Amino acid sequence: MARLKQGRKMRYVFCYGTLRAGEINDIGRAAATHGIAAPRLVGAVAVxxxxxxFGNYPGMVAGGGRDLVWGDVYAIDERLVPVLDEIEEVYPGVEGLFVRQRASVELGGRRYDCLYYPVGAHAIADKPRIESGDWVQYRRARTA
Incomplete structure (x- = not known):
């Protein structure tokens, strides 16, 4: 795990939905609201x-097939992780819709060990699939 200049640990997070820039839970705004250093965009990637x-937000189910989910990788101060957990309603010992997991993501010839927040496969039974795999594109087309 890399370190920030202040000696704090840095983590990477893959954002595919409302945590993306300009969305309702924009990761940069979340950091600023809590007085935490701004996340640094590493780049866009497909997982x-x-x-x-799910209506006002998407849910991702990780899989090894050909389907892809588009999002962004950010380098974040580790103090932002509990804030993201709160946004995604991930609490220790409580089974919720989202879970915090890790994914290895390749971007620009380098691998990043990222946190991300998928949903359990049981949660998607009656939910429409977003064929493009891109929440922002889908949401914009839906509201246009």
Missing amino acids: AGRLYD
Whole structure:
């Protein structure tokens, strides 16, 4: 795990939905609201999985098939992780819709060990699939 200039640990996070820039839970705004250093965008990437429409937000189910989910990798101060857990309603010992997991993501010839927040496969039974795998593109087209 890399370190920030202040000696704090840095983590990487893959954001595929409302944590993306300009969305309702924008990761940069979340950091600023809590007085935490701004996340640094590493780049856009696609991860194996499927994306589903939960109404005001998407849910991703990770998978090894050909389907891809598009999102962004950010370098973040480790103090932002509990804030992201709160946004995604991930609490120790409580089974919720989202879970915090890790994924190895390749970007620009380098691998990043990223946190991300998928949903359990049981949660998607009646949810429409987002075929493009891109929440922002889908949401914009839906509201246009």
